[in-house]
Amino acid sequence: MHLHAEHSLFFERRQPLWVAPLGLALTVGVLILNAGARSPAVSLIASGAGAVLLLACARGRRRIRPALAWTLALVALALLAGVALNSSTDVIVQTGLRIVCGAIWILWLGTQVDWASLRQLLLRLRIPESIVASLDHALMHGVLAQREWVQRRDAGRLRLGSPRLPIAAWGPLLGEGALHAFTRLERAEENGLLRSASWEDVRAHDGVHLDAIDVERGGHLVLRQLELRLARAEWLLVLGPSGAGKSSLLRLLAGLDGPAQGTMTRLGRHVSPDTTLRARLHGRVALLGQNPEHHFIASTVAEDIAWGLLRRGVEPGEARRRSREVATALRIDHLLQRPCHQLSFGEQRRVALAGLLVLEPELLLLDEPTAGLDPVAALELRTLVAEAVRRTNATCVWATHCLHSLPSQATRVILLRNRRVLFDGSTAEGLSKPWLIRAGLAVWKENRAYVDQDITTLPEPRTGSTHQESTARSAEPLR
Numbered sequence: 001m002h003l004h005a006e007h008s009l010f011f012e013r014r015q016p017l018w019v020a021p022l023g024l025a026l027t028v029g030v031l032i033l034n035a036g037a038r039s040p041a042v043s044l045i046a047s048g049a050g051a052v053l054l055l056a057c058a059r060g061r062r063r064i065r066p067a068l069a070w071t072l073a074l075v076a077l078a079l080l081a082g083v084a085l086n087s088s089t090d091v092i093v094q095t096g097l098r099i100v101c102g103a104i105w106i107l108w109l110g111t112q113v114d115w116a117s118l119r120q121l122l123l124r125l126r127i128p129e130s131i132v133a134s135l136d137h138a139l140m141h142g143v144l145a146q147r148e149w150v151q152r153r154d155a156g157r158l159r160l161g162s163p164r165l166p167i168a169a170w171g172p173l174l175g176e177g178a179l180h181a182f183t184r185l186e187r188a189e190e191n192g193l194l195r196s197a198s199w200e201d202v203r204a205h206d207g208v209h210l211d212a213i214d215v216e217r218g219g220h221l222v223l224r225q226l227e228l229r230l231a232r233a234e235w236l237l238v239l240g241p242s243g244a245g246k247s248s249l250l251r252l253l254a255g256l257d258g259p260a261q262g263t264m265t266r267l268g269r270h271v272s273p274d275t276t277l278r279a280r281l282h283g284r285v286a287l288l289g290q291n292p293e294h295h296f297i298a299s300t301v302a303e304d305i306a307w308g309l310l311r312r313g314v315e316p317g318e319a320r321r322r323s324r325e326v327a328t329a330l331r332i333d334h335l336l337q338r339p340c341h342q343l344s345f346g347e348q349r350r351v352a353l354a355g356l357l358v359l360e361p362e363l364l365l366l367d368e369p370t371a372g373l374d375p376v377a378a379l380e381l382r383t384l385v386a387e388a389v390r391r392t393n394a395t396c397v398w399a400t401h402c403l404h405s406l407p408s409q410a411t412r413v414i415l416l417r418n419r420r421v422l423f424d425g426s427t428a429e430g431l432s433k434p435w436l437i438r439a440g441l442a443v444w445k446e447n448r449a450y451v452d453q454d455i456t457t458l459p460e461p462r463t464g465s466t467h468q469e470s471t472a473r474s475a476e477p478l479r
Contacts, residue, residue, distance in 0.1 A: 020117035027109040034101045040090075043097035050104035057111045115139060115299060133298070133307075140299040141188070143341045145181040152177055187294035190256055195297075195308035195359065197281040207231045207395065208253065208363070213262035215252050222248040224420050226262070230395060232362075235409045237427060238399035240416030241440040246399040247290070249416070250365045253397065254287040255280035267362060283312070286361035290368045292348035293340075295355060301327070301343070302336040305354045312359075326358040330384050346377045350384070357388045364389060364396045370405040378405040403431070403441060415439040 030050070034043050115136075122132050152173050156165050165173070213226035223245045230236060238246050251257040253266065258280055264271040271280050289295065298304040302323060309319035327333040332350045335343065343351060349369070356364070369385065370378035386409055389396045398407055413430035415423040417439050423430050436442035 017117070017120065020113045020121045023109055023112035024121070027105050030105050031102055034098055034105075037098075040094045040097050043094065043101045047097065047101040047104055050101065050108050054104060054108045054111065057108070136299050136303070137188075137297055140296060140340060141181065141185055143339075144184065144293060145177065147341065148180060149174065149177045184291075184294055187289065187291070188297060191287070191289065191295050192297050192307075193277075193281055194254060194256070194285065194287060195355065196311035197283040197285075198312075207234070208267070209265040210252075211263050213252065213264060214260045215248055215257055216260040217248070217257065221260075222419055223252065226252075226421060228414070228421075228424070230397070232395055233393050234395050235389075235407065235411065236395075236397045237406060237410045237413040237430075238397060238416065239401065239403070239413060239430070239439065239441060240422075241401055244401075244416040244440075245419040246401070246416055247367050248419075250287055250367050250397065250399055253363065253365055254285055255282060256287070282363075283359070284362040285365070286356035286359060286363070287365040288349075288353055288356055288367060288369055290371060292345070292352035295352035296340040296348075299339055299341075300336075301332065301338050301340060301351050304340055304351065305336075305358055308355060308359050322358055323354075326354045329388065330354050330357070331380075345372050346374075346381075349373065349381065353381075353385070357392075360392050360394075362392075362394050364394045366396070366398050368400050368402070369398065370400070370402060373405075375405075382407050401441065403436070406431075415441075 030046050034046055037043055119132055119136060122135075123129065153165065156169055156173060157163055160166075160169075208228065208230035210226045210228040213223065213228075214221060215223035215226075226249070238249060240246050248257065252259065252264070255266075255271070255277070258271065258275055258277070259273050261273060267282055267284055269282060296304055297307050302320070305323040305327060306316075306319040309322060310316065314322070324333060324336065327336055330350050330353065332347065332354060335347060335351065340348070340351065349372075353369075364385075366385065370381055373381060382405065385396070386407060388394075389409070396407075396409075398410060400406070410427055412425065413423070413427045414421055415430055415435060415438075422439055423435050429435065433442060433444060437444050
C-alpha cells in the first residue's frame with residue numbers, strides 16, 4: 001500500500017509476511033513485561049530500546065512530535081491521578097514510566113505493521129472473512145469521514161479568516177460530517193447489495209418494460225406515469241435538469257426503489273409495488289452513482305474490484321484474474337495496490353466502474369458518469385464505457401444534464417422535467433434546440449421571442465409515442 005501523510009495505516013510498500021507477526025509478538029511481549037515489572041528500571045530500559053527502534057525508522061521519526069504530545073498528556077494525567085489518590089512517589093514514577101514505555105512500543109508497532117499486513121495476519125489466524133471485511137470497510141469509511149471533517153474545518157477557517165474555530169462552530173461541523181458519513185455508509189450498503197445480488201437467472205428476456213409507473217420517496221412523488229420500453233443492447237440517454245428525476249429513474253431500474261403504482265418487467269423478472277427489495281435486485285444490473293466513494297467497500301483497489309465476485313462465490317484466484325483483466329482494460333492496473341481513499345476523483349470513478357464491469361452486467365446504469373471530470377478524462381471514460389458495452393453487449397442507460405459529454409453511440413434520448421417524461425425519441429430530434437429549451441437544458445439566444453415567451457408555446461410533447469414512432473417523425477419540421 002502507499003503511505004499517506006495523514007493515514008500511516010497504509011504503507012508505500014507491502015511488508016514481508018513475517019514482519020507483522022514478529023512485530024506484534026515482540027510488542028505484546030514487551031507490554032506484558034512492562035505491565036508486570038516490579039522495578040522502574042525495567043520500564044526505563046524497555047522505553048529506551050523502543051525509542052531507539054522508533055528513531056531508527058523513517059516513519060517513526062515522522063511521529064515523534066505527536067507521540068511526544070500524547071505521551072506527555074498521559075503522563076500528566078497519571079501524575080495528577082497519583083497526587084489525587086495520595087500515592088507514593090515511587091508508584092507515580094513507575095506508572096509514568098509504564099505509560100511512556102507502552103506508548104513508545106505501540107508507536108513502533110505502527111511503523112512496522114500496516115493494515116494490509118494485519119489483514120493478512122487475521123485471515124491466516126482463521127478469523128472469519130466476514131469480520132475482517134467489516135473491519136476493512138469500517139476502516140476505509142473512517143478515513144473518508146476524517147478527511148471530510150478536515151475539509152469542513154478548513155472551509156470554516158477560510159470563511160472566518162481565522163485559524164481557530166469558535167466552540168459553537170464545532171457542533172454543526174461534526175454533526176454535518178457525521179450525517180454525511182452515515183449517508184455514505186447507507187449508499188455503500190445499497191451498492192453492496194447490488195454487487196452481491198444473485199445472477200443465476202439467465203432466462204431469455206426482451207429488455208425492460210415500465211407501465212404507468214409512479215415512484216415515491218419520503219412521501220413525495222418523484223416520478224409520475226412512466227412509460228418506457230428498453231430493448232437489449234440499446235444505448236439510451238436520459239437528460240434533464242437537476243431534480244427532474246434522472247437518479248430516481250436509475251434507482252427504479254436498478255431495483256433500489258420500487259414502484260408505488262404500476263408494474264415493471266426487467267430482464268425477465270416482474271416487479272410490482274409489493275415486491276421486496278431482495279426480490280427486486282438482479283445480479284445482471286449495475287448502477288454507477290454520482291459519488292464514486294459510495295461504491296467502495298474494501299480499502300484497496302484490488303480488493304474492492306474483486307469484492308462482488310467473491311460474494312457471488314467465484315474462487316479467489318479467478319476473481320483476482322478477472323479483476324486484473326478489467327483493471328487493465330480500464331487502464332487502472334497500476335492502481336491495484338493503492339488504498340481507495342488516496343485516489344483522485346477520476347481514478348475513483350474508474351475503480352468504481354471496474355467493480356461493476358467485472359460482474360458483466362446486462363443492464364448498465366450510469367448517473368452523471370462524467371461529472372467532475374476534465375474534458376480529456378470525460379472523453380476517456382466515454383471511450384472505456386463504449387468498449388466495455390461493446391464487449392459485453394449490455395444495455396446502457398446514460399443519465400446526465402451535461403450536453404458537452406454525451407456518448408455518440410446513443411441513438412435514443414428521454415427528456416425528463418418535473419418528474420415526467422417530456423420526450424422519448426431519436427437523439428436527432430430530442431437534442432434539437434426547441435426540445436432542449438422545453439426540458440430546461442438550453443436558452444434560445446438567437447431569437448429573443450423564445451426567451452420572453454412562455455415555454456408552453458413550444459411544440460407539444462409526444463409523451464405517449466413509442467420510440468419507433470418518434471424516430472420516424474424525427475425528420476418532420478417542428479412547429
